Amino acid sequence: MLKMTNIYKTFNPNTVNEKLVLRGLNVELKDGDFVTVIGGNGAGKSTMLNMIAGVHFPDQGSITLDGEDITGLPEHKRAKYLGRVFQDPMMGTAANMEIEENLALAYRRGQKRGLNWGITKEEKELYVEKLKMLDLGLETRLTAKVGLLSGGQRQALTLLMATLQQPKLLLLDEHTAALDPKTASKVLELSEQIIASYSLTALMVTHNMKNAIQYGNRLIMMYEGKIIYDVSGEEKKNLHVSDLLEKFEKASGGEFANDRMILS
Amino acid sequence: MNIVMAIFGAVSQGLTWAILALGVYLTFRILNFADMSCEGSFALGGSISAVLMVNFQWNPFLTLIVSTLAGAAAGAVTGFLHTRLKIPAILSGILTMIGLYSVNLRVMGQANTSLIGQNTLIMMIKGLLPEAKELGIKDSTLQTWVTMGVGLVFIFAVIMILYWFFGTEIGCCIRATGNNEAMVRAQGVNTDKMKILGLLFSNGLIGLSGALVTQSQGYADVSMGVGAIVIGLASIVIGEVLLLRVKNFAGKLIAIVVGSIIYRIIIAVVLQFGLATDDLKLFTAIVVALALSVPVLKSKKGMIRKEAR
Numbered sequence: 001m002l003k004m005t006n007i008y009k010t011f012n013p014n015t016v017n018e019k020l021v022l023r024g025l026n027v028e029l030k031d032g033d034f035v036t037v038i039g040g041n042g043a044g045k046s047t048m049l050n051m052i053a054g055v056h057f058p059d060q061g062s063i064t065l066d067g068e069d070i071t072g073l074p075e076h077k078r079a080k081y082l083g084r085v086f087q088d089p090m091m092g093t094a095a096n097m098e099i100e101e102n103l104a105l106a107y108r109r110g111q112k113r114g115l116n117w118g119i120t121k122e123e124k125e126l127y128v129e130k131l132k133m134l135d136l137g138l139e140t141r142l143t144a145k146v147g148l149l150s151g152g153q154r155q156a157l158t159l160l161m162a163t164l165q166q167p168k169l170l171l172l173d174e175h176t177a178a179l180d181p182k183t184a185s186k187v188l189e190l191s192e193q194i195i196a197s198y199s200l201t202a203l204m205v206t207h208n209m210k211n212a213i214q215y216g217n218r219l220i221m222m223y224e225g226k227i228i229y230d231v232s233g234e235e236k237k238n239l240h241v242s243d244l245l246e247k248f249e250k251a252s253g254g255e256f257a258n259d260r261m262i263l264s
Numbered sequence: 265m266n267i268v269m270a271i272f273g274a275v276s277q278g279l280t281w282a283i284l285a286l287g288v289y290l291t292f293r294i295l296n297f298a299d300m301s302c303e304g305s306f307a308l309g310g311s312i313s314a315v316l317m318v319n320f321q322w323n324p325f326l327t328l329i330v331s332t333l334a335g336a337a338a339g340a341v342t343g344f345l346h347t348r349l350k351i352p353a354i355l356s357g358i359l360t361m362i363g364l365y366s367v368n369l370r371v372m373g374q375a376n377t378s379l380i381g382q383n384t385l386i387m388m389i390k391g392l393l394p395e396a397k398e399l400g401i402k403d404s405t406l407q408t409w410v411t412m413g414v415g416l417v418f419i420f421a422v423i424m425i426l427y428w429f430f431g432t433e434i435g436c437c438i439r440a441t442g443n444n445e446a447m448v449r450a451q452g453v454n455t456d457k458m459k460i461l462g463l464l465f466s467n468g469l470i471g472l473s474g475a476l477v478t479q480s481q482g483y484a485d486v487s488m489g490v491g492a493i494v495i496g497l498a499s500i501v502i503g504e505v506l507l508l509r510v511k512n513f514a515g516k517l518i519a520i521v522v523g524s525i526i527y528r529i530i531i532a533v534v535l536q537f538g539l540a541t542d543d544l545k546l547f548t549a550i551v552v553a554l555a556l557s558v559p560v561l562k563s564k565k566g567m568i569r570k571e572a573r
Contacts, residue, residue: 053450079452092450094443097436105440108433109452115429118436161451 080110083162092158095147278525279415288496300357304364309474335471343460
């Protein structure tokens, strides 16, 4: 369904900060794939996701989604196909607006917006129902400002917003990295539950190797802008963190995995 | 009696300038965009209204429409400079503002246009009412009352329209754009369009306000917009400080109108106490700087308290 072919991307070309991030990246996702992506800092994981979302555009290569070439499509135009949850809990929601207003914005993703009222009565009932599924007590706080919520609550809300209109592809960019361990595992469980119930195709970047093995049906390891390890099915289920570390060390020529990867 | 009259005058002035403050609120608070072009579009609205009346004998009400549209066009220019040409927000506004200074001189062909002897909007409505003598009041008093009435009607209409518009799907997107652009784009909204639309709306209102002020004060001047953004901000912050508890959108808009009136009353009072007119702008700047720094000062105080514990 998603196909990225031979993608190259350099940031700040011709300056001292020049950084070649993606070097001939090739990825292909099948319908219903739930892929976890791991790799060290600067491996290009987030850049890959941002490229799919249209935040950055590739210098070379092409991206197709369900057969449609979206390589040069602006971010807001491809948003109708994509659900996104960001690393920063502040990024996915509008803090000064109410919970229901945020949901109403997400509910209209991919639809034409005009001069009709921003929220209708029937919608609010739907929102209450959906918020109950999160089990965070938000269903009684529809008109509360999102800025009053905790990071975990905001991430859960963003997840709900990303899937309110069923996306073709769900992009989770280290969406639990900024949360405490308990909240993080709750949000992860919620993610898996939502992905399973709508049988969504999803890409989840994570720094946590255990999570990468535990969740999803396929795992991709990136290093220096390329995929160096791609495993799925039974083989993935039987992986251990030590296997991944070994792979990583081999690929990086003995360089140690960074602290964050080992610790998590 | 003198001070009472001065305050009545201040209230009527506050009402005509309140629409400017509402326009500034749209960009400064809702869109989170410090839009300097309002200084130019305010004078543009005034110049156009005056010239259409004096040189082309237009009905004053019709000139308001043209002034509003011209202001909106000026806002669209700023939006274009910022979103399409990627010029920083503050600079885009300044460029439009400076450009409009020449445009306004061209429009009027001179630095100011007097409406003396013209049947201005205020005069027209006054003409429909009984003579001041019959009502047993001074002519200037009647004029002040008429200006207040006109101001109230326009403000009512503007607040209704804003309340409706910012409740619609597009209005919600504009509000969200001022809050979190990345999120709005992720929800499939073109944030550039929303910014242009917000600037267009804001400067349209400011153009209208310029025309109304010109009609009530009886002349347009190329420099009438100088400090407009600061006057707008003063009204906003005074309104916000006084009506802190107001959370509802319509209430916030009304707070700004109240702020605009109080700002004018403050000015009238300090002038009565002998402040020189030349020092007014400095006075306003200090008031706004102090009001805007209230949150910082408050949090600093809070920090000191916490440390003391």
